Amino acid sequence: MTARDKAGFLRDMSSLASYFPTLETARAQLSLPAGEPVSVERLAMLVVHAALIRRTSWAEDVEIAPATLERGEPALPDDLEVHHHVRLDADLGGGPCTACAAMPGKRPCRVCGGKGMLFLSPCSCANGYIPCPTCGGTTKSNRVRLRYYTDAPAFLTEAYMPTHVTAVPTLFGLESRMEQDIQFQQPLPEELRCHDLTGRVAGSAYRGGERTIRPDFHGHDFGDTIDKALAGLSAIGAGASVVRHVIRAYAWPFLRLRWAMGEDLAIYVDRIGSTKVFGTSGVPLGID
Ligand SMILES: [Zn+2]
Ligand SMILES: [Zn+2]
Numbered sequence: 510m511t512a513r514d515k516a517g518f519l520r521d522m523s524s525l526a527s528y529f530p531t532l533e534t535a536r537a538q539l540s541l542p543a544g545e546p547v548s549v550e551r552l553a554m555l556v557v558h559a560a561l562i563r564r565t566s567w568a569e570d571v572e573i574a575p576a577t578l579e580r581g582e583p584a585l586p587d588d589l590e591v592h593h594h595v596r597l598d599a600d601l602g603g604g605p606c607t608a609c610a611a612m613p614g615k616r617p618c619r620v621c622g623g624k625g626m627l628f629l630s631p632c633s634c635a636n637g638y639i640p641c642p643t644c645g646g647t648t649k650s651n652r653v654r655l656r657y658y659t660d661a662p663a664f665l666t667e668a669y670m671p672t673h674v675t676a677v678p679t680l681f682g683l684e685s686r687m688e689q690d691i692q693f694q695q696p697l698p699e700e701l702r703c704h705d706l707t708g709r710v711a712g713s714a715y716r717g718g719e720r721t722i723r724p725d726f727h728g729h730d731f732g733d734t735i736d737k738a739l740a741g742l743s744a745i746g747a748g749a750s751v752v753r754h755v756i757r758a759y760a761w762p763f764l765r766l767r768w769a770m771g772e773d774l775a776i777y778v779d780r781i782g783s784t785k786v787f788g789t790s791g792v793p794l795g796i797d
Contacts, residue, residue: 525700550765555734559665559756563749589662601652608643668693671732679773690779697759726760
């Protein structure tokens, strides 16, 4: 490839069209079976980059709470660090202090062992006793429920291949090969971003409601990858409430081509713009 070709090629890679493989380009650059394929399936891998904050909490009932505790849910974090919070969750009502029930308002001093003297000098306690540290000597408790919160980040970086493709013996290994060739862990081109995977569109004002269309990426079908991605996302959120999330989804298009003699190939464009072929007789002649 000449320098001028390379410059032109890099400029072309900024356009959406450069990510779509074509049979014509593949034929010109790679070894493909002769004749026309009997089936051309336009498909896409789905790549998800997600960062979310999982909030978990647990409660503890205590006799007395620090006076400075706030109530209510902690504010949402604005970073992806681990945070801990304590909040006053509920007042459980007053009653006798259970910590000093045997000796209301007092507790034996642990310094002098309750003797009131330390060696030959009087202990700083009051004749062997100190005020009950739980109720402060009042003999009354003010029981409250505390709630401890932990906000912790979780990340998902995953590429999903339509399941029916992974079941084709000649395409075994396509998923991991494409994952390497498109470098799915790296930031992906904005042109390949999918802003809505739900496929929901507003319904008629007269009928109301919404209708669902099957999402695709410029005619390339996602297969079951959206369901797999949603399952992956709910799995990392499970057991917590997800209080923040940033989810980016990208399509990486490819073609599955079948010929009458049984050849079953996939072609796609890799990260640097080379057309790749995978599958039976898919020996790349390569222009890397
Ligand atoms: Zn003492
Ligand atoms: Zn007490």
